[in-house]
Amino acid sequence: MPPIVTAERLSKTFRVKVRDPGLKGALAALVRPRYRDVHAVRDVTFRIEPGEIVAFLGPNGAGKTTTLKMLTGLLYPTTGRVEVAGVVPWTGGRDFKRRIALVLGNRQQLVWDLPPEETFLLNRAIYDIAEAAYGERLAELVDLLELRDVLEKPVRQLSLGERMKCELAAALLHRPPLLFLDEPTLGLDVTAQEAIRGFLTQYRERHGATVLLTSHYMQDVTALASRVLIINRGHLLYDGALDALVARIARIKRIELVLGPGDGVTAETLAAFGTVKSFHFPNAVLEVRRDEAAATSARLLAALPVADLSIEDPPIEDVIRQAFAQGLGADR
Amino acid sequence: MRIAELQWEVERGGKPGGTTLAMTFRIPQSAIRILVALWRLNVAEELQYRANFVASLLGTTFWIGTALLTLAVFFRHTTRLGDWDYWEVVVLLGVFNTLTGVIEAVLRPGIGRLAGEVKSGGLDLVLAKPVDAQGFVSFRRLDVWRLTDVVLGLTLAGYALHRLGRVPSVVQLAAFGLALAAAVVVVYALWVALMSLAFWFVSVENLSVLFDAVYEGARYPVSAYPGALRFVFVYLIPIAWTTTIPASALTGRLEPGFALVAAAVAGVAFALTRLLWRTALKRYSGASG
Numbered sequence: 001m002p003p004i005v006t007a008e009r010l011s012k013t014f015r016v017k018v019r020d021p022g023l024k025g026a027l028a029a030l031v032r033p034r035y036r037d038v039h040a041v042r043d044v045t046f047r048i049e050p051g052e053i054v055a056f057l058g059p060n061g062a063g064k065t066t067t068l069k070m071l072t073g074l075l076y077p078t079t080g081r082v083e084v085a086g087v088v089p090w091t092g093g094r095d096f097k098r099r100i101a102l103v104l105g106n107r108q109q110l111v112w113d114l115p116p117e118e119t120f121l122l123n124r125a126i127y128d129i130a131e132a133a134y135g136e137r138l139a140e141l142v143d144l145l146e147l148r149d150v151l152e153k154p155v156r157q158l159s160l161g162e163r164m165k166c167e168l169a170a171a172l173l174h175r176p177p178l179l180f181l182d183e184p185t186l187g188l189d190v191t192a193q194e195a196i197r198g199f200l201t202q203y204r205e206r207h208g209a210t211v212l213l214t215s216h217y218m219q220d221v222t223a224l225a226s227r228v229l230i231i232n233r234g235h236l237l238y239d240g241a242l243d244a245l246v247a248r249i250a251r252i253k254r255i256e257l258v259l260g261p262g263d264g265v266t267a268e269t270l271a272a273f274g275t276v277k278s279f280h281f282p283n284a285v286l287e288v289r290r291d292e293a294a295a296t297s298a299r300l301l302a303a304l305p306v307a308d309l310s311i312e313d314p315p316i317e318d319v320i321r322q323a324f325a326q327g328l329g330a331d332r
Numbered sequence: 333m334r335i336a337e338l339q340w341e342v343e344r345g346g347k348p349g350g351t352t353l354a355m356t357f358r359i360p361q362s363a364i365r366i367l368v369a370l371w372r373l374n375v376a377e378e379l380q381y382r383a384n385f386v387a388s389l390l391g392t393t394f395w396i397g398t399a400l401l402t403l404a405v406f407f408r409h410t411t412r413l414g415d416w417d418y419w420e421v422v423v424l425l426g427v428f429n430t431l432t433g434v435i436e437a438v439l440r441p442g443i444g445r446l447a448g449e450v451k452s453g454g455l456d457l458v459l460a461k462p463v464d465a466q467g468f469v470s471f472r473r474l475d476v477w478r479l480t481d482v483v484l485g486l487t488l489a490g491y492a493l494h495r496l497g498r499v500p501s502v503v504q505l506a507a508f509g510l511a512l513a514a515a516v517v518v519v520y521a522l523w524v525a526l527m528s529l530a531f532w533f534v535s536v537e538n539l540s541v542l543f544d545a546v547y548e549g550a551r552y553p554v555s556a557y558p559g560a561l562r563f564v565f566v567y568l569i570p571i572a573w574t575t576t577i578p579a580s581a582l583t584g585r586l587e588p589g590f591a592l593v594a595a596a597v598a599g600v601a602f603a604l605t606r607l608l609w610r611t612a613l614k615r616y617s618g619a620s621g
Binding site (some may be wrong): 014039072075078090095097098100103110113114118121122127 | 362365366368369370373376377381452453454456457459460461463464489617
């Protein structure tokens with residue numbers, strides 16, 4: 001089977017106006033505008049097979065969304081070639097758009113003052129979905145996303161998590177084989193994030209859809225994607241299995257401690273358990289080897305007056321910084 | 333089926349076996365289906381706010397009252413405005429109010445939001461849908477209560493016509509209908525042209541205020557303005573076609589045939605907006621430069 005997404009040496013350069021600060025700068029920019037090239041995406045090449053869940057990872061402004069927009073035909077690349085679902089996105093027209101779903105975590109298509117079902121009906125008209133198919137798909141989405149109690153409330157009364165679930169339902173009614181999700185869990189609480197992840201996994205298993213998502217939450221990726229593309233400053237740093245990435249880079253865990261009352265705990269005391277990243281009594285952050293995180297936590301609890309303890313993955317920004325330091329881009 | 337293609341075979345009359353002129357009209361059935369769904373949704377939304385109806389009715393009544401008062405002040409000093417007498421100008425005011433209704437019901441809440449969406453990126457969701465983006469953005473809203481302006485405007489025009497003591501012929505009425513339809517298209521074209529600026533100058537806001545400022549000029553017959561301004565309103569910012577021409581067609585100032593010219597102007601204006609929109613979208617997606 002040919003890849004469903006092919007991107008070859010994809011680059012996007014934006015020309016932006018620059019101006020010096022202040023009134024003088026503003027006047028100068030008015031008379032003689034100066035431009036600077038911003039390379040949002042540089043020379044990115046990858047392929048995605050049908051049925052894969054692939055995550056684009058990277059800090060804000062890394063080029064994730066720009067890449068996504070080029071894949072969906074919203075932006076033209078400056079150079080390079082894209083083929084999605086067998087066509088060049090921006091020439092694919094309506095047939096192409098029927099084959100994709102685009103969900104943007106920070107935008108909504110739901111009509112604010114009406115129950116979400118009204119938006120679903122609109123999409124039914126837009127995608128020309130037959131009555132029977134619509135009923136069947138809606139029932140499935142309502143079931144998978146647990147939307148029963150939500151359908152009849154106006155969107156403005158829904159929680160952020162419920163709204164995102166409805167956004168997903170609205171975007172999937174035409175059952176596209178290819179899903180582009182830009183930060184689908186942005187700003188959601190942990191329960192809602194998990195619900196969305198669970199849904200995406202189930203949906204893919206049922207319908208074999210290909211999913212491309214961007215996120216800067218590590219958990220999204222660990223739960224969903226078998227493969228990650230790490231992008232930073234427009235460059236593709238890593239393309240490969242998640243396990244390999246975690247084993248290679250995120251070899252550490254963070255233990256966040258809140259110490260209880262009592263003196264005597266110093267940075268030196270903590271250093272015996274792992275690398276002290278920060279220590280401002282009563283809060284401390286330690287980094288320990290991944291495989292030792294549980295054992296070290298137990299020792300900490302036994303030895304120190306601990307009020308609270310949690311084990312976290314390092315923030316993705318740290319992982320990427322490490323990827324830079326270790327030069328992972330070279331051996332992919 | 334997305335687009336119903338209707339093949340209209342037009343036989344050249346009187347020529348047996350002659351050439352058949354096949355014209356293909358693409359009637360976007362999908363467009364009608366989507367419009368119905370959109371407007372159904374809007375009406376459902378608006379019905380939640382029945383107070384809007386009262387507010388809209390009161391607003392329009394006061395607006396018309398003030399406009400008539402202003403006119404009355406003018407006509408204390410003169411008997412004619414640009415060679416139009418009082419009730420003729422009131423007919424024009426009725427037409428103006430009718431168009432205001434169309435603007436407030438459809439254009440401002442629809443394409444009027446374009447600038448903000450270009451800035452925020454919300455337009456992306458529209459562009460990712462299998463719809464004609466210009467059509468969708470333009471006609472996605474129907475603030476149904478504001479259509480009271482259309483009813484009140486036409487009533488005002490009818491009343492003024494009655495005071496003038498004129499009963500329009502069927503031909504005149506048809507000419508008025510055509511000129512009014514052309515006026516709606518021209519107003520629409522002006523909005524698209526103005527809103528498309530957002531694609532070039534992302535930071536422009538309140539573009540609709542600019543429209544309002546210019547459109548105030550359409551409250552009076554174009555003949556009331558000095559020559560240079562008249563030229564601008566007829567040829568450059570064609571607001572003369574939106575009120576002066578339909579009102580003239582109704583009062584019999586213009587030959588009914590002139591409505592065809594108005595329709596042609598509307599056709600050109602519409603074609604230009606289509607061109608402008610395409611250019612603007614290309615710019616948006618970075619296809620040009």
